[in-house]
Amino acid sequence: MNWFSKLLPSRIRTETSTNKKSVPEGLWAKCNSCSAVLYRAELQRNLGVCPKCNQHLRVDARTRLDIFLDEHGRVEIGSEIRPVDALKFRDLKKYKDRLVQAQKATDETDALIVMQGKLKNAPLVVAAFEFKFMGGSMGSVVGERFVRAVNAAMEHNAPLVCFSASGGARMQEALFSLMQMAKTSAALTRLQKRGLPFISVLTDPTMGGVSASFAMLGDLNIAEPNALIGFAGPRVIEQTVRETLPEGFQRSEFLLEHGAIDMILDRRDMRDRIANILSILTHRSVA
């Protein structure tokens, strides 16, 4: 508190602080790469890609699904699946409270949203991570919804696309979250057996238990430019090897160089290119 506000009577002080909160937020956004101040409406028109430096900023799951899928024929899958705190886990906060907080902040019930729909008139199932929901961490709900996505794809004989953005397994669900890695990977064996394509799109960031399970198991692994993708976090590696990491380490371009992914796609080309790839894989003629 500065000297001036100290002089004010307390009643006025509270008013100024509430006034602060009521200032409309979100008219402007800042690029986390080049620090350019961007008009949010323009940024949205550009699908969350910084017009100045081309950085692909994080977008929430609904936006992701919205810009990827055709407008018609969308049906959400697995939204009835909700998290429970079976372990009564408590760190600095209760897991239960963290869930409520995340639900309020994001308006979502957990970190993965699955939608059945169409891409250029071809049916498909798409899953997208909500990174703002506890860092997109994978717990039981994410695992189960992913499995339902796979099952829906098989039921409708449709390809599956997943946009990952996750810090990894959800620690508050302890070993149950680890087992989701096995569960989701196992589900993909059935999809593969049915001859249906799975395209994994790795967006910023895809780490830990998510990258070490289904996210790396795509028939095609595709990344957005400059996304952080890896198993161990850069800080953990730095502490282990005790040296600074090379420029661009664990970024999409690094993964492409080392043969981990098939390609890097600009978000604005994603619809066209994935539609083309899927049409080839599924022997469909282009509409």
Next chain:
Amino acid sequence: MNLNFLDFEQPIAELEAKIEELRYVGSDSEINLNDEISRLQSKSRDLTESIFTNLKAAQISQLARHPQRPYFLDYVQRIFTDFEELHGDRAFADDKAIVGGLARLDGTPVMIIGQQKGRDTKEKVQRNFGMPRPEGYRKALRLMEMAERFELPVLTFIDTPGAYPGVGAEERGQSEAIARNLFVMSKLKTPIISTVIGEGGSGGALAIGVCDRLFIMQFSTYSVISPEGCATILWKSADKAIDAAEAMGLTALRLKELGLVDQIIKEPLGGAHRDIDATAQNIKSALIDTLAHLQEIPADKLLDLRYERLMQYGNYTEQ
């Protein structure tokens, strides 16, 4: 302070030292100290029992990482015969943090794979403290696929702090290597039994741990992250590892209650390192019993059961 005892075992260590001392004195004196010695010995047993029946999660986590805890190869020579170690991933290197090969279990041909820590400093470095790199997981995968071709059951032994977090490991695709193993193991057409013999650390452990039956040693742990790692992230302080260990429920007993492991294998009083032969025998008989059962199940049915098993992991509600 005796280094072979953990901090919470110090009262036992003191008693043992006293017994040793009396023995030494007794051996060259006229006085018969045998009564006193046996009295102290029984006291030491009682004390050990009382300490070990009330262990905290963090203490079990210490035991799981005890410097004298038996490692995979200590068990191999006691449980199996005719072991032939097989090396290399055929692509990059031979990762010594994972050991695998052909062997017999009570006459039955099997493929065994386990994470291996080192005993002395030189071996610790060689084995990379039991932290596999991608080539280790790919070697394991190669051996598992070979096992499938030759109809050998796969027995894996988990003991790792986690997959190695290093620059080279990332370059060579640590994530993909782990993911690929999960994928292949969930449809491998041969029985798989996994046993957590020490530390079950995260994805690095699970990468050889997708199975039809999961055993865990009484004083072993299995968790999504180490207590220290969890404390650093959620409590913002590594000192809270004790709280983190408790909250994660990483002990054998708790995991059994939660339905995440099938069977707890008993360890001798004071932990596996107090009697490695007896411990190995316990593992061996559990493996023999369960394997006989699994081998009776037709391969397709076994895969369906494994799939169902994997699908039921998780807690959620439907609204």
